[in-house]
Amino acid sequence: MIVTTYTCDRCKHTQTTNLQMWYVSVCVTDRPLQPRYTAATRVHEVLWCRDCVSVVGITFPPPVVPPDTPKPTFEDFIREIMRDEIANASER
Ligand SMILES: [Zn+2]
DSSP states (O other), X not given: OOOOOEEOTTTOOEESSOTTEEEEEEEEEOSSOOGGGOOEEEEEEEEXXXXXXXXXXXXXXXXXXXXXOOOOOHHHHHHHHHXXXXXXXXXX
């Protein structure tokens, strides 16, 4: 079994997915910004968790958590079939 662990380079928080983890880097850009003369260089890149990114003032929208939808039960299927049958019978 292979387990991938993502570790924040700043606080050492670990998790098994890369969700809510960001690559943070420093870029150097010459001024004034003119597209043909702009040169950006990635100097260093680290992986930070949400809390560490927030500490330096970078904010993101809160993570979207899908609502918990209950899994339909066998009884729910039977009720749905009965509702459809009653609706079809009333249309006849
Ligand atoms: Zn962190």
